[in-house]
Amino acid sequence: MYRTNTCGELRLADAGKEVTLAGWVQRTRKMGGMTFVDLRDRYGLTQLVFNEAVDEALCARANKLGREFCVQVRGLVSERESKNLKIPTGEIEILARELTVLSESATPPFTIEDDTDGGDDIRMKYRYLDLRRPTVRKNLELRHRMTTIVRNYLDSQQFIEVETPILIGSTPEGARDFVVPSRMNPGQFYALPQSPQTLKQLLMVSGFDRYFQIAKCFRDEDLRADRQPEFTQIDCEMSFVDQEDVTDLFEEMARVLFKQILDVQLPDKLPQMTWHDAMRLYGSDKPDLRFGMQFVELMDVLKGTGTFAVFNDATYIGGICVPGCANYTRKQLDQLTDFVKRPQVGAKGLVYVKFNEDGTVKSSVDKFYAPEVWQTLKEKTNAKDGDLVLILSGDQANKTRVQLSTLRLEMGNRLGLRDKNRFECLWIVDFPLFEWSDEEQRLMSMHHPFTMPHPDDIPLLETEPEKVRAKAYDFVCNGVELGGGSLRIHDGKLQEKMFKILGFTPERAMAQFGFLINAFKYGAPPHAGLAFGLDRFVSIMAGLDSIRDCIAFPKNNSGRDVMLDAPSFLDEKQLQELQIKLDVSQES
Numbered sequence: 001m002y003r004t005n006t007c008g009e010l011r012l013a014d015a016g017k018e019v020t021l022a023g024w025v026q027r028t029r030k031m032g033g034m035t036f037v038d039l040r041d042r043y044g045l046t047q048l049v050f051n052e053a054v055d056e057a058l059c060a061r062a063n064k065l066g067r068e069f070c071v072q073v074r075g076l077v078s079e080r081e082s083k084n085l086k087i088p089t090g091e092i093e094i095l096a097r098e099l100t101v102l103s104e105s106a107t108p109p110f111t112i113e114d115d116t117d118g119g120d121d122i123r124m125k126y127r128y129l130d131l132r133r134p135t136v137r138k139n140l141e142l143r144h145r146m147t148t149i150v151r152n153y154l155d156s157q158q159f160i161e162v163e164t165p166i167l168i169g170s171t172p173e174g175a176r177d178f179v180v181p182s183r184m185n186p187g188q189f190y191a192l193p194q195s196p197q198t199l200k201q202l203l204m205v206s207g208f209d210r211y212f213q214i215a216k217c218f219r220d221e222d223l224r225a226d227r228q229p230e231f232t233q234i235d236c237e238m239s240f241v242d243q244e245d246v247t248d249l250f251e252e253m254a255r256v257l258f259k260q261i262l263d264v265q266l267p268d269k270l271p272q273m274t275w276h277d278a279m280r281l282y283g284s285d286k287p288d289l290r291f292g293m294q295f296v297e298l299m300d301v302l303k304g305t306g307t308f309a310v311f312n313d314a315t316y317i318g319g320i321c322v323p324g325c326a327n328y329t330r331k332q333l334d335q336l337t338d339f340v341k342r343p344q345v346g347a348k349g350l351v352y353v354k355f356n357e358d359g360t361v362k363s364s365v366d367k368f369y370a371p372e373v374w375q376t377l378k379e380k381t382n383a384k385d386g387d388l389v390l391i392l393s394g395d396q397a398n399k400t401r402v403q404l405s406t407l408r409l410e411m412g413n414r415l416g417l418r419d420k421n422r423f424e425c426l427w428i429v430d431f432p433l434f435e436w437s438d439e440e441q442r443l444m445s446m447h448h449p450f451t452m453p454h455p456d457d458i459p460l461l462e463t464e465p466e467k468v469r470a471k472a473y474d475f476v477c478n479g480v481e482l483g484g485g486s487l488r489i490h491d492g493k494l495q496e497k498m499f500k501i502l503g504f505t506p507e508r509a510m511a512q513f514g515f516l517i518n519a520f521k522y523g524a525p526p527h528a529g530l531a532f533g534l535d536r537f538v539s540i541m542a543g544l545d546s547i548r549d550c551i552a553f554p555k556n557n558s559g560r561d562v563m564l565d566a567p568s569f570l571d572e573k574q575l576q577e578l579q580i581k582l583d584v585s586q587e588s
Contacts, residue, residue, distance in 0.1 A: 001020070002020070002022045002072055002102075003020050003021050003022040003072070004019050004020045004021075005019045005020070005021060006021070006041055006042075006043035006044065007021055007023050007039050007040060007041040007043055007044050007045055007046040007089070008041070008042075008043030008044020008045070008046075008088060008089060009043060009044070009089075010046060010077055010089055010092055010094075011088070011089070011091065011092065012079060012091045012092055014077045014092065015077050015078060015079050015092060016076070016077065016078075017076070017077045018074070018075070018076055018077075019074070019075065019076075019077055019094065020072065020073070020074045021039055021041075021046060021048075021072070021073050021075075021094065022041070022070075022071070022072045022073075022102065023039045023040050023041035023070070023071070024039070024040050024041065024068050024069070024070055024071075024105075024112075024132065025037055025038070025039065025040075025065050025066065025067055025068060025069045025071060025105075026038035026039065026040040026045060026067070026112070026113075027067065028062070028063070028065055030063060033051065033052035033053055033059070034049060034050070034051055034052065034059075035049075035050040035052075035059055035062045035063055036048070036049060036050075036093075037050065037062060037065060037096075039071070039073065039094075040112075040132070042137060044087065044088060044089055045087060045089065046089045046092070046093070046094060047080065047084075047089075047092075047093040047094070048062075048073055048075065048093065048094045048096050049075075049078075049093050049094065049095050049096060050062040050063075050096050050099075051095070054095075055097075058096065058097075058098075058099055061099055061101075062096070062099060065101070066104070066105055066107065067105065067107070067108055067111075067112070068105035068108050068112060068129075068132075069101060069103070069104055069105050070101075070102045070103040070105070071099060071100060071101050071102055072098075072099075072100040072102055073094060073096050073098065073099055073100075074096070074097050074098040075094040075095050075096040075097045075098070076094065076095045076097065077092050077093075077094060078092065078093055078094070078095050079091065079092060079093075080092055080093045108126075108129055109122055109125075109126055109129070110122055110123065110126070110129070110130075112129060112132050112133055113133065114133060114134055114135045116130075116133060118130070120556070121556070121562065124548075124554070124556055124561075124562050124563060125562045125563055126563070127552075127553055127554075127563045128563075131552065135549075136549055138542075139538065139542050139544070139549050139550040140550065140552060142261065142538055142541060142542055142550070143534070143538045143550055145260075145261060146257060146261060146534070146537065146538060146541065147214055147234075147534070149256060149257055149260055149261070150214075150234055150253065150257070151214075153253050153256050154210075154212045154236070154253070157210065157249060158210050159210040159211065159212045159236065160208060160210060160211060160212070161211075161212055161213055161214075162203060162208065162211050162212075162213060163213060164193070164196040164199040164200065164213060164215065165193070165199070166192060166193065166216065167180060167190040167191075167192070168190065168191055168192075168193050168199070169190070169191060169512075170189065170190075170191035171191070171194070171198075171512060171513075175194055175219040175220070175221050176219065176220035176221060177191040177192065177194065177218075177219075177220060178191065178192040178218045178219075178220050178229070179191050179192075180192065181578045181580055182578075183577055183578050186578075186579040187579065192218035192230075193215075193216075193217055193218065194217055194218065194219050195215070195217050195233060195235065195531060196213060196215050196217075196235055197448060197450065198450070198513065198515070198516050200213075200235065200236075200237040200529060201237065201450065201488055201516060201519075201527065201529075202515070202516065202519055203237065204237055204238075204239045204488075204524070204525055204527040205519045205520070205522065205523070205524050205525070207239075209238065209239035209240060209525070210236075210237075210238050210239070211236065211237045211238075212234065212235060212236045212237075213233075213235045214232060214233075214234060214235075214534065215232065215233045215235040215531075216230060216231075216232055217230070217231055217232070217233050218230050218231075219231075223555070223556075223557050223558070223559055224557075226480065226535075226536055226539070226546070226547055227547075228535065228547060228548070228551065228554055228555055229555055229559050230555075231533060231534075231535050231547075232533075232534040232535055233531040233532065233533060233534060234483070234531060234532040234534055234537075235529075235531045236250070236485075236529055236530050236531065237527060237528070237529035238527060238528055238529065239525040239526065239527045240525055240526060240527075241526070241527070241528050242487070242526075242528070243429075243471055243473060243487055243528065245528075246473070246485060246487075246528050246529070246530055247270075247272075247427055247473055250475065250483070250530055250532075251266070251269075251270045251425075251427070251475070254266060254270075254425065254475065254477075254482075257537075257541075258423065258541075261541055262423075262541060264423055266423070266425060270425050270426055270427060271426045271427070272426065272427040272428075272429050273287070273426055273427070273428055273429070274428075274429055274430040275428055275429070275430055275431045275432065276430070278428050279398060279401055280295065280297075280401070281294045281295055282294065282295065282405055282408070283295060283318075283398075283401030283402050283403070283404050283405030283406075283408070284402070284405045284479070285428050285431070285474065285476075285481075286428070286474065286476045286479055286480060286481045287426075287428075287476065287479065288409065288412065288418065288424070288478055288479030289424040289426060290412070290417060290418055290419060290422055290424050290478060290479075291412050291415075291417035291418065292323075293320040293321065293322065293408050293411065293412070294320070295318045295319070295320060295401065295404060295408075296318065296319050296320070296321070296380055296381045297316070297317070297318050298317045298318060298319050298377065298380065298381075298391065299314070299316065299317050301317075301373065301376050301377050301380055302317050302369075302373070302377070302391070302393075303317060305369065305373050306365075306368040306369035306370070306373060307368045308365050308368035308369070310348075310349070310393060311351075311365075311393055313395075314393035314394060314395065315394065315395045315396065315397060316393060316394055316395075316396070316397035316400045316401070317391065317392075317393040318391070318392060318393075318400060318401060318404050319377075319381060319389050319390060319391040319392075319404075320389070320390055320404065320407070320408050320411070321381040321382060321383045321387050321388075321389050322387065322388045322389070322390060322411050322415075323384075323386075323387050324386050324387065325387065325388035325411075325415075326354040326355055326356050326357065326385075326386050326387055326388050327357075327386075328352075328354070328388055333350075333352055333364075336350055336352075336390065336407070336410075337349060337350040339407070339410060340392065340403060340406070340407055344406075345403050345406050345407070346399075346403055347392050347394070347400075347403045347407075348394075350364075350390060350391070350392065350407075351363070351364050351365050351390075351391040351392075351393075352364050352388060352389065352390055352391070353374060353377060353383075353388070353389040353391070354388055355374075355378055355383050355384065355385055355386065355387050355388075355389070356385065356386070357385050357386045358385075359385055361374045361378075377389065390407060390411070392404045392407065409479065418478070418479075420478075420543040421543070422478075423477055423478060423540075424477070424478060425475065425476065425477040425478075426476055427473050427474065427475060427476070428473065428474040428476055429472070429473045430454070430469045430470070430472075431446055431447065431469065431470045431472045431474075432446050432466070432467075432468070432469065432470065433445070433446060433451060433453050433454075433457075433465070433468040433469060433470040433472075434446060434465055434466055434468065434501070434502075436466070442502075442503050443465060443466065443501060443502065443503075444502065445498075445502060446470065446472070447470065447472050447484070447486055449495075449498050449499060449502055449513075450486075450488050450489055450495070450498075450516075451470045451471065451472055451486040451487070451488065451489070452470070452471040452486060452487035452488055452489050452528075453468050453469070453470065453471070453489075453494075453498075454468065454469040454470065454471055455471075456469075457469050458494075461497060461498075461501060465501050470486060471486055471487035471528075472484065472485070472486035472487075473485060473486065473530075475530075475532065477540055478540060480536055480540060481533075481536075482532055482533060482536050482537050482540065483530055483531055483532035483533060483537075484530065484531065485528065485529045485530030485531060486528065486529070487526075487527075487528040488527050488528060488529065490520060490524040490525060490526050490527060491520070491524075492517055492520040492521060492524075495516075495517065495520065496509065496517070499513075535547040535550055535551055538550040
């Protein structure tokens with residue numbers, strides 16, 4: 001037996017016990033004839049003491065230990081003279097009697113500490129070392145706790161966990177698929193699932209009325225802080241339910257998670273906001289409600305009431321009132337102007353209006369407007385003396401709102417209003433069923449082709465499909481979409497109509513989704529579902545800015561695993577077996 005105890009469990013009550021510990025050397029300190037070693041494992045850290053006066057040879061061996069040596073130590077639990085109450089084991093130490101080096105370590109490329117000196121790239125290359133750091137380890141322990149709570153909760157609600165295939169057929173509608181060649185079927189390819197969507201619908205047809213899965217999903221799309229090419233969903237589907245049944249059940253699951261993990265009590269009923277209101281008031285379908293600064297439309301105040309051509313030509317003018325920021329300097333305002341002009345934001349400029357504490361008004365477009373206009377604007381935005389109003393305009397309302405949303409979030413960050421220890425959750429409902437794709441030059445499903453239209457809007461499918469609302473819902477927390485779902489179409493004729501609007505010929509629809517269309521002929525029940533992004537949910541709970549540190553082995557921003565050096569080239573023999581020839585253009 002390599003150990004009798006872990007490095008995180010011994011306390012003062014264990015004084016006098018002889019124990020054996022095993023773990024990794026965090027650091028060593030030599031003080032006179034004494035050598036102190038901090039030994040670390042997954043459970044914590046314990047101080048070891050080697051006394052030269054007691055065993056000179058043993059102490060000499062301890063002095064040769066390097067960082068991250070894997071060792072075994074036998075000794076006596078003793079009360080520490082100089083206690084460290086910052087750690088659970090800080091009242092005891094181990095008076096070492098035996099030391100066995102189980103494995104030596106090269107000098108680590110970065111310090112294995114909470115505040116490491118390793119950058120992202122080096123930590124990802126040596127991820128197995130990075131995972132030894134307590135901060136990263138705690139994220140994975142949190143992930144484990146959350147999945148355990150989810151499984152227990154869903155089990156208590158009569159859900160059954162079913163695994164669906166990883167190798168499926170490609171469905172080009174939506175994000176790009178990762179494809180896998182088939183050796184036994186030359187020239188044909190599997191796809192990795194973007195979600196188990198159609199498969200879980202088939203389970204509903206099969207009579208498994210409550211399904212869930214902690215499902216691996218894959219999307220070949222550009223990456224960012226909250227997106228990875230492979231990710232994990234808490235994937236669920238239910239039969240014989242309406243929208244309220246689904247939202248009630250899963251907001252209760254969220255309440256259980258927040259209470260058990262963070263001891264945070266969510267409201268008994270979460271608010272709901274329509275997609276149109278979210279875009280009108282926040283310029284985002286995932287609004288951060290931890291702070292105010294709702295948008296105020298200012299077309300009636302600023303268009304045609306002065307000689308500023310930019311506003312007079314605009315289709316949309318909107319502003320936010322930033323409390324207490326009328327004292328912003330010209331330099332700070334120029335920084336904000338540069339911020340909104342960045343390509344990632346895309347605005348052409350920024351107009352400000354300062355309502356100073358002394359009652360005076362100062363604006364970047366003073367000369368174009370009479371003082372009465374600023375008084376009207378002050379009333380419209382509910383600004384007070386000392387407040388700053390920031391204004392954007394454009395020729396496309398939603399595009400300008402999205403830009404204003406980015407500015408709003410930036411002001412929230414600058415003013416410290418986005419507290420990671422505060423949680424504001426809501427449902428976004430009544431999404432548009434379709435959205436226009438400039439790239440495809442046609443209507444596309446905002447979610448997927450199987451989403452149920454709002455019953456009141458079904459007559460508009462033939463005449464004004466762009467006005468049709470979806471029976472869809474997203475769960476949003478602190479400006480992050482943690483999950484989403486919808487009622488599904490279970491009527492074959494309605495599903496065929498959806499495919500037609502989306503530009504599918506009957507032949508193409510049958511080729512790609514014939515299995516689902518045929519299944520609907522055999523008594524498909526009304527059904528609905530939802531999937532939470534587990535990685536995002538964990539990152540919110542852990543207060544992280546990126547999902548990478550709650551994934552054991554993540555990819556970098558280029559979609560590469562720098563530790564495994566993947567993706568990589570195949571050798572010629574593998575390509576021949578797959579009957580694949582490569583013609584890769586080499587860019588200089």
